[in-house]
Amino acid sequence: VEVSNQEASVSGSQISDAGPSASGSTKTSLISPKQSAISVSEAKRHTSLFFALCTKRPTLLRQLFNVYGGSPKVVKQCIHWHIPTLVRNLGSSCPEMLDIIHSPPEGSEELVTMILQTLTEESNPSANLVVAVKHLYETKLKDASILIPLLSSFPKEEVLPIFPRLVDLSPDRFQDALARILQGSAHTGPALTPAEVLIAIHDINPEKDKVPLKKVIDACTACFEQRTVFTQQVLEKALNKLGRQCTDSSSFYENSYSSTRCFPSFG
DSSP states (O other), X not given: OOOOOOSSEEOOEEEEEEEEOTTSOEEEEEEOTTOSOEEHHHHHHHHHHHXXXXXXXXXXXXXXXXXXXXXXXXXXXXHHHHHHHHHHHHOTTOHHHHHHHHSOOTTOHHHHHHHHHHHTSSSOOOHHHHHHHHHHHHHTOOOXXXXXXXXXXXXXXXHHHHHHHHHTSXXXXXXXXXXXXXXXXXXXXXXXXXXXHHHXXXXXXXXXXXXXXXXXXXXHHHHHTXXXXXXXXXXXXXXXXXHHHOSOOHHHHHHHHHHHHHOGGGO
């Protein structure tokens, strides 16, 4: 897509592989190349047509992902506007979409995340979707945030190995991950209980797991701030177990100190 980076206009762009042309090749215009500049509303109209075609021909998705990374902000906004409806219409079993998630073009990771969020809003991810995302994380995109939409469907055995990577995310992303972990699925319940979350934080070795100690402490503090979830009883249970395991860990002392700040009666 070739689009001018202006606040209120978009230059011509084209995404190939739609309808047959006179030469036998397949092309469709997301935004007509004959127009040097069009308004945002006009851009939305053109993208509406393209997304309607995607519903009929999911193979067009690959072209969309190919151009996404290099598109200016105004074009990405148009794509963001339409992508949730398209994803819901295609569903998580769409082979073309699964193939893209399995190995997305460089620069399209944000779009992949939006798709995953949409697919997991009201239902558990399909087995094929989980496989595709795990492959992406293990082979190409070493960013644990891509796993967040799926965490509610992960069992404890799969959450614990990636937990340090979740703690190493930004505070907002860690909070998102924590909410998914504690939510769990209707069939299996939470992946970790609140007490198990605190223990998992304590078990992080900053040097071995390559997680700054400050992030470990911040994660612990973020938990303590959720007093309706991480209650005094939860803290007592976690700290009692941690105290039996090891009492010379800096994170153990930080747990103890932070808990007495949040729950003075605990001290």
